[in-house]
Amino acid sequence: MGHLMILATCSLNQWALDFEGNLKRILESINIAKQKGATLRVGPELEITGYGCFDHFLEGDTYLHSWEVLGKILQSEETRGILLDIGMPIAHKNVKYNCRIIILDGKVLLIRPKMFLANDGNYRELRYFSPWSPSQHVEEYYLPRIIRDITGQTTVPIGDAVIATIDTCVGVELCEELFTPNSPHISMGLDGVEIFTNSSGSHHELRKLHRRIDLIKEATLKNGGIYLYANQQGCDGDRLYYDGCALITVNGQIVAQGSQFSLKDVEVITATIDIEDVRSHRGQSSREMQAVNIRPYLRIEAQIALSSLEISMTPGFRPSKPIKEKYHTPEQEIALGPACWLWDYLRRSKTTGYFLPLSGGIDSCASAVIVYSMCRLVIQAATNDDVQVIEDSRRITGEGKDSDYIPKDPKEFANRIFHTCYMGTQNSSKETRERAKHLANSLGSYHIDFNMDNVVTSIYTLFNFVTNKTPRFRVNGGSDVENLALQNIQARLRMVLAYLFAQLLPWVRNKNGSLLVLGSSNVDECLRGYLTKYDCSSADINPIGAISKLDLRKFIAYAKNEFDISVLDEFLNATPTAELEPITNNYVQSDEVDMGMTYEELSIFGRLRKNERCGPFSMFSKLIHEWGAELRPTEIASKVKRFFFYYSINRHKMTTLTPSYHAETYSPDDNRFDLRPFLYNTAWSWQFKKLDSLAKDFEKK
Incomplete structure (x- = not known):
């Protein structure tokens, strides 16, 4: 009869190297899990240190x-009576590993190192850690003295083992391991592991959540x-936003899902599980044929029953009943x-706040609306009595801890x-000035x-004084060099x-x-280099630096109705x-004309x-099939060459790019994501000759 159990997993807003704050949030999550009746609690990857410590590892x-x-954690009474899966780095035989520590009632049961490391895109785990190898290999780990004095243990197992409780079996799968072709959950499941934990440091990108959820559902769909x-x-503490969305699935169906975007520091979700549902799901004879041939895992005994009579x-x-997974549209994201x-x-x-130059264009408009969205989220959290948000709001606005101020209106909070x-010049139009004012x-x-x-x-006068030369705009007869x-x-x-106003406006008020200065260059303009260095x-930071112009336009259209901003x-x-150039009767500067390509083309x-x-x-070989019905091969070749020329001559600008919220997979952020040279042979002589030759062959056909 005792086959029902309550299991908990969580999303924590950890901060790199904030050991005191991270400990507080871990203990809070354990306490919440226990209050909800959970007998197993799982936390995020490297939760003790924070995931983004980088070279501090x-x-x-x-x-x-x-x-x-x-x-x-081991000494805390809050951690008794519940099986805990905690994340931290471990050095074993002078080799560093990204590990999970399984503990119960003040004892360490198992150290499970990560076996497959994330080492592309934003991730460089091989720079800090080594993968554990081979699979199912286990050794003895000698605990440091500070832990021996607490637990009375000298050694504990380290390696690829599983936890056998009184009533079931638990196995660990660590973040990237889920995304590998032969994930550990396959062999663990065939060996009788019924509960899989996955502790992750997975960042947000537009349109990414579907893949993560599909893989999590698939992990237990066939094998149970x-x-x-x-x-x-x-x-x-960096460019990434980790988007939470803790999940619990049973036999391929979601039974609990946490929020993807939240101001909460701690969010714990639980589900009530009937372990017999897993055993029933695994009743296919074909699965059993594979299971009898699987190499067994070492089982570490844990004197706890996860189910409750x-x-x-x-x-x-x-x-808990299956639920439909929740997704946000890209505009909502x-x-x-x-x-x-x-x-x-x-x-x-x-x-104490943000400062943003408004140009009257859609990019700075999008940055401003995102700040307003932040204010809305603060009001929503304060309305829901989020103590941390209220405390932070009072400090940021200068009200102080003892104040009774609670933000209730997003416009009022934004004004603070x-x-x-x-910042207009003689080249600015009345229209952009008015748009900026109305938006504010x-x-x-x-x-x-x-x-x-x-x-x-x-500045013009100083240059003239030093050189006795006066540069002119192109419309006034100047050269391209003078114009630029x-x-x-x-x-x-x-x-x-x-920066002057960001430092002094609070003093004026x-x-x-002081204020943080916000940037507003989008991912496409960064890719093309269509921005002035410095x-x-x-x-200081840029909320839209990795978002395409096309997505920003869709976002503004969404915000117009959602936020009621006509x-x-x-x-x-x-x-x-x-x-930046004079407006005349027959000339108005246009971004797409200046760039020589459209924003849609840049995205492609x-x-x-x-x-x-x-x-x-x-x-070119790919675009000839995509664009060949509308453009001649030589025209496509010309577009490709123009893009690579401007991309390469402007690549140096990416070395000084403002740290941006990472939201797009083709971000050109040189500092973390896009590791390419910044000094190119911009002629691309060999490549362009091959391209031109192929284009001519297509033309002949």
Whole structure:
């Protein structure tokens, strides 16, 4: 009769090297799990240190402090009576491993190292850790003295083993191992493991969640079993936002799902499971044919029953029913993911708000609306009595801990922490100035507006004094070199002024602290290099730096209705322009004309270059089949060559790119994601000759 059990998994907003805060959140999650009646609790990957420690994983201090924190967990009365799966780095025989520590009632049962490491895209785990090998290999680990004094143990098993409780068997699968072709859950399941835990540090990207959920469901669909997925949630101190979405599945069906975007520091989900459902699901003879031939895992005994006779005998207490998985649209993901990231960055940086230059264009508009979305999330959390959010809000706004201030209106809160500015010149239009002003009014930001022509003129005058030369814009007869230099002067001065106002506006408003400067260059313009190095796209952080122009337009259209901001229509209908050249009767600067390619084309080039790993020749070979019905082969070749030329001459700009929220797989962020040279032979002579030759062959046909 005792076959019902309550199992818990969680999402924690851990912070790299915040050992004290991380311990507090771990203990809180354990306490919540126990209050809900859970007998097993799973936490995210490397939860003691935070996932994003990077080269700090090479430092001995990180390992010492991890053991100290684990010691606190082992000593805590809160951790008794529940099987715990905790994540931290371990050094074994002077080799570093990414591990799970399985503990019960103040004892360490097993150290399970990660066997398949994430080492592409944003991840460089092989830089810090070694994979455990071979599978099912187990050794003895000699515990450090601080743990021996607590547990009375000298050695514990380390390796690829499983935990045998009184009533079932539990196996660990660590993050990337789920994504490998021959995942450990396959052999563990065939060997009788019924519960799989997966502790992850999985970041958010647009349209990514479907793949993760499909793999988690698939893990127990054919083989049967219970799958507990835990994840980090929040900004760990870098460009990534870990998007939570803890899951529990049974036999391929989701029975519990946590939030994907949340301001909560701790979120625990539980499900009531009938272990007999797993055993029934595994009743196929074909599965049993494979199971009898599987190599057995070493089983480490745990003196705990995960099932409970008490709840099994409680009338009306039943297993959790399957639910339909929840997904956000890409527009909702843009509204929520970067907004949560901005909140974490703001509260943890101890600054008092954000400063954003508004140009009247859709990019800075999108950054502003994301800040407003952040304000909405803060109001929602405060309304739900989130103590941490309320406390952070009081500190950021300068109200203090003893204040009774609770943010209740997003526009009122925005006016306290969000500052915008329109920096016009003689090349600016009335339309962009008005759009910026109307947007600021709609969002509630503290807005200033001024012309900076006298500052620009002073730079012209200085140059003339030194060189006795006066550069002119192209429309006034100047060369391309003069024209570009005059545009860059304006752009770079805006960056200087942005930081001046970000530092002093709180002082102007009789407040303490300073503001973080927000950038607003999108992923396509970064890819093409259509930005001035050290202009107002240079900022502290950028919420849209890895989001395409096409997705930003869809987001603004969504926000217009969802947030009830009618002025956003004006941004959707406006022609993208930098407004750095004089406007004449027959000339208005246009971004797409300047770039020589459309934003839609840039998005395609970006995905082929990064995701499909295409050079010029293979990119043309693919596009000839996609675009061949509308364009001649030589025209396609010309577009490909133009893209690679401008991409390569501007690659150096990516070395100074503002840290951006990572949301797109073709992000050109040189500092973490896109490791390519920044000094190219921009002629691409061999590649372009092969491309031209192929294009001519197609033309002949």
